[in-house]
Amino acid sequence: MEDKKLTMYHLYKEMLNNYMQSKSEHTLYSAQQFSKEMLEKDMSPEEVVSLHKSVITELVNDPSGELLDSFDLLLEVMIGYGLAHREHLSLRDRQRQLDSELNVAARMQQSLLPNNKIEVEAVDFGVKSVPAGKMSGDYYHYFVDEHGNIGAAVADVIGKGVPAAMCMSMIKYAMDSLPEQRLQPAALLENLNRVVARNIDDDMFITMVYGSYDSKKHQFHFASAGHEPCLYYSADTDDFHELKTKGLVLGVSSKVRYEEYVRDLNPGDFIVLLSDGVTECRINGEFIEMKHIKQIIRKYKHLSAQQMVDQVYSELEKIQEFQLRDDFTLLILRRNV
Amino acid sequence: MQVHTHVEITSEWGIVAARQAGRKLAREVGFGSVDQARITTAISELARNIYLYANKGQIKIEELADAGKRGIKITAVDNGPGIKDVRRVMEDGFTTSGGLGAGLPGVKRLMDEFIIDSELNNGTKISAIKWLR
Numbered sequence: 001m002e003d004k005k006l007t008m009y010h011l012y013k014e015m016l017n018n019y020m021q022s023k024s025e026h027t028l029y030s031a032q033q034f035s036k037e038m039l040e041k042d043m044s045p046e047e048v049v050s051l052h053k054s055v056i057t058e059l060v061n062d063p064s065g066e067l068l069d070s071f072d073l074l075l076e077v078m079i080g081y082g083l084a085h086r087e088h089l090s091l092r093d094r095q096r097q098l099d100s101e102l103n104v105a106a107r108m109q110q111s112l113l114p115n116n117k118i119e120v121e122a123v124d125f126g127v128k129s130v131p132a133g134k135m136s137g138d139y140y141h142y143f144v145d146e147h148g149n150i151g152a153a154v155a156d157v158i159g160k161g162v163p164a165a166m167c168m169s170m171i172k173y174a175m176d177s178l179p180e181q182r183l184q185p186a187a188l189l190e191n192l193n194r195v196v197a198r199n200i201d202d203d204m205f206i207t208m209v210y211g212s213y214d215s216k217k218h219q220f221h222f223a224s225a226g227h228e229p230c231l232y233y234s235a236d237t238d239d240f241h242e243l244k245t246k247g248l249v250l251g252v253s254s255k256v257r258y259e260e261y262v263r264d265l266n267p268g269d270f271i272v273l274l275s276d277g278v279t280e281c282r283i284n285g286e287f288i289e290m291k292h293i294k295q296i297i298r299k300y301k302h303l304s305a306q307q308m309v310d311q312v313y314s315e316l317e318k319i320q321e322f323q324l325r326d327d328f329t330l331l332i333l334r335r336n337v
Numbered sequence: 338m339q340v341h342t343h344v345e346i347t348s349e350w351g352i353v354a355a356r357q358a359g360r361k362l363a364r365e366v367g368f369g370s371v372d373q374a375r376i377t378t379a380i381s382e383l384a385r386n387i388y389l390y391a392n393k394g395q396i397k398i399e400e401l402a403d404a405g406k407r408g409i410k411i412t413a414v415d416n417g418p419g420i421k422d423v424r425r426v427m428e429d430g431f432t433t434s435g436g437l438g439a440g441l442p443g444v445k446r447l448m449d450e451f452i453i454d455s456e457l458n459n460g461t462k463i464s465a466i467k468w469l470r
């Protein structure tokens with residue numbers, strides 16, 4: 001402790017002496033480097049003032065008493081800056097700790113998502129989900145049964161960050177507890193809605209679209225709880241259609257009925273499920289137009305479903321200058337043959 | 338013989354008087370100018386809190402000599418409204434001054450030891466010690 005002070009004292013004295021003789025930029029540069037060292041050694045501003053005062057007292061012959069006294073006032077003023085500096089350090093530590101806790105939580109959240117690959121001859125499947133922050137308020141789910149039928153969902157918790165993410169884990173476990181309805185979109189949403197209505201705060205809402213693909217009949221059945229409409233792409237006409245649905249968001253009332261819709265798919269046709277992080281993507285402050293999103297998707301339609309969602313994401317990320325405002329989820333399911 | 342001083346805090350004058358007494362004793366005990374200023378700032382913050390939140394109270398300042406160690410102890414006592422949630426008040430960034438490092442967490446940082454004892458509707462007692470190194 002004392003040693004450190006002594007070294008600093010000598011270094012500072014030499015520097016100040018140099019400066020008073022040469023007034024050189026070189027010495028000022030050393031002073032700038034020195035300040036880093038002082039910060040590293042946890043020297044507070046008031047200690048720096050005190051150091052300066054004692055060094056100058058020694059260096060200058062007969063310094064003016066008034067001038068020296070003025071440093072006492074400066075020292076007193078610097079106490080406040082020293083405190084602010086200390087607080088900054090402690091807040092920085094706390095921030096680091098929170099960050100690392102959040103990283104653990106984010107990894108846990110990631111582990112709630114399915115990670116098996118869908119390998120079904122009839123279907124080409126891809127999904128891309130990227131949180132705006134560390135935790136996501138978007139959720140997706142998919143599963144394949146032994147006949148190659150697929151269930152897939154995208155959900156969006158209104159709200160962001162940790163509360164939304166915690167809510168998402170409830171959705172996951174609620175869905176796991178409903179295995180019989182996994183291929184019955186409307187029934188699944190009705191049951192899920194009951195669980196959600198019982199378990200979440202009134203000011204939280206979840207939108208979800210659930211679809212199931214019948215690999216024999218090549219039909220896509222779907223139902224929606226207030227979610228962004230899915231897109232249907234027809235390979236024949238090279239056109240997109242928004243699949244309009246009715247259905248209340250999850251959690252508002254425990255008795256809600258959901259309507260189920262169906263769409264036949266021809267080879268090459270695909271269905272796009274998305275979250276509002278895709279449609280509410282902003283370019284220069286303005287929402288991207290649906291037309292534009294369709295164009296981007298169409299541009300990559302020759303690729304596999306997974307490459308498509310990856311490419312669409314990269315492109316939207318680029319036009320938003322790499323600043324994601326909302327969680328982004330895009331899922332594509334295409335009929336192969 | 339150990340010195341101690343009481344200063345009544347009933348106005349801003351009291352705050353200045355407590356600072357003065359604290360600085361004087363700190364100097365006598367042998368603290369350097371940086372620590373003198375720190376101790377004085379701690380006294381200031383405690384006295385200001387008494388003045389602002391309890392209207393009146395006392396600051397006691399005493400010299401400590403314990404197993405060869407020397408130091409200074411400040412005790413702030415009042416019978417004011419007390420502090421509802423001490424834990425929160427001790428969090429960085431909570432003060433009404435908006436996280437400039439001052440306030441009670443600042444006092445704790447300026448000193449070596451810090452004890453706070455507060456009962457709602459019954460007053461507050463805060464002691465803080467700084468040891469001479």
Ligand SMILES: Nc1ncnc2c1ncn2[C@@H]1O[C@H](COP(=O)(O)OP(=O)(O)OP(=O)(O)O)[C@@H](O)[C@H]1O
Nearest residue numbers: 386387390417419420426432433434439440441461
């Ligand atoms: N002696 C006291 N009696 C009652 N309440 C107190 C007392 N001292 C502090 N408090 C309460 O604790 C809070 C925090 O005090 P602290 O001194 O840390 O910050 P502050 O006074 O709000 O802001 P500043 O940074 O300007 O000091 C005060 O806002 C007040 O509500």
Ligand SMILES: [Mg+2]
Nearest residue numbers: 382386440441
């Ligand atoms: Mg205060």
